[in-house]
Amino acid sequence: MQLPPVLSPSILSIVLLSGLATAILPTAKQPWSNYTVHDKTRPLPPKVKVDKPITTPAPSDAIVLFNGKGTSEWTQPWRVKDGVMIASPKDNLTKREFADCQLHLEWRVPAGRKVKGQSGGNSGIFLMNLYEVQILESHDNLTYADGQAGALYGQTPPSVNASLPQGSWQSYDIFFKAPRYDGKKLISPAYITVIHNGVVIHNHQQFYGPTKWRRVFKYPETHPEKAPIRLQWHRDPIEYRNIWVRPLK
Numbered sequence: 001m002q003l004p005p006v007l008s009p010s011i012l013s014i015v016l017l018s019g020l021a022t023a024i025l026p027t028a029k030q031p032w033s034n035y036t037v038h039d040k041t042r043p044l045p046p047k048v049k050v051d052k053p054i055t056t057p058a059p060s061d062a063i064v065l066f067n068g069k070g071t072s073e074w075t076q077p078w079r080v081k082d083g084v085m086i087a088s089p090k091d092n093l094t095k096r097e098f099a100d101c102q103l104h105l106e107w108r109v110p111a112g113r114k115v116k117g118q119s120g121g122n123s124g125i126f127l128m129n130l131y132e133v134q135i136l137e138s139h140d141n142l143t144y145a146d147g148q149a150g151a152l153y154g155q156t157p158p159s160v161n162a163s164l165p166q167g168s169w170q171s172y173d174i175f176f177k178a179p180r181y182d183g184k185k186l187i188s189p190a191y192i193t194v195i196h197n198g199v200v201i202h203n204h205q206q207f208y209g210p211t212k213w214r215r216v217f218k219y220p221e222t223h224p225e226k227a228p229i230r231l232q233w234h235r236d237p238i239e240y241r242n243i244w245v246r247p248l249k
C-alpha cells in the first residue's frame with residue numbers, strides 16, 4: 001500500500017495502535033454511578049459565567065513550585081518563556097513529594113490553537129502522581145463529562161462548568177486529602193475540593209481509585225505516604241504560571 005507522504009510508518013503505527021486500543025478496550029462501568037467511564041450520554045455540567053481567574057500570590061509558608069523563573073522544583077526542564085512554563089515532551093513531576101495539601105495553579109490553553117474533544121488543549125494535574133484533575137479547553141469544546149476541565153478524570157465531572165475562553169488564564173485552587181491505610185487496608189479514600197476560577201466544582205469529593213483512561217482502578221494495596229505532583233504532557237503546549245503548594249498536617 002502506498003502511504004501518503006505525511007504518514008510515516010511510525011506515525012501510522014501510533015494511529016493504528018491508538019485506534020485499535022479504542023476498539024478493543026471496553027469502557028468500564030462505574031460502580032458509583034449509572035454511567036460507564038467517559039459515557040457520552042452523561043449530562044454535561046451547566047455552564048457558569050465567570051469573570052476572571054483567582055491569582056493569589058504565594059503566602060509566606062507556601063512552597064513555590066513555579067513563579068515565572070526556573071524549573072528547579074521539577075524533574076523536566078519544560079520550556080519557560082516570558083514567565084510562563086510551557087508543557088513540553090514528558091510528564092513533569094515535582095522533585096518534592098506531597099500528601100495532604102493546598103495547591104494553587106494557573107493554566108492557559110494558547111489562543112488560536114485548534115482544539116477538538118480531548119485533543120489540542122489537554123494536560124492535567126495528578127495529585128500524588130495518581131489522581132488527575134483534568135485540564136482541557138472546555139469553554140467551547142465539547143467532550144465527555146468526566147473528561148472536561150475540572151473533571152476527576154474518568155470518575156466525576158465538575159458540578160458546573162466554570163471555564164473561561166481559550167487564551168484566558170484560569171485558576172485551580174485544590175484542597176487534597178490523601179487516602180488513609182491501616183497496613184494494606186484502605187481506611188479512607190482520597191478526597192478533593194476544587195475551586196475553578198473562584199467557583200467550587202468539587203466539594204470534598206472522593207476519588208474512587210487512581211484515575212485512568214477508559215478504566216476503573218481500585219486503590220492499590222500499597223500506597224506511598226507522599227508522592228510528587230505530576231503535570232501531564234498530552235502533546236499540547238498548555239501554559240502554566242504561579243504554582244504553589246502548602247503541605248497540610
Ligand code: MG
Nearest residue numbers: 122123124135
Ligand atoms: Mg489530561
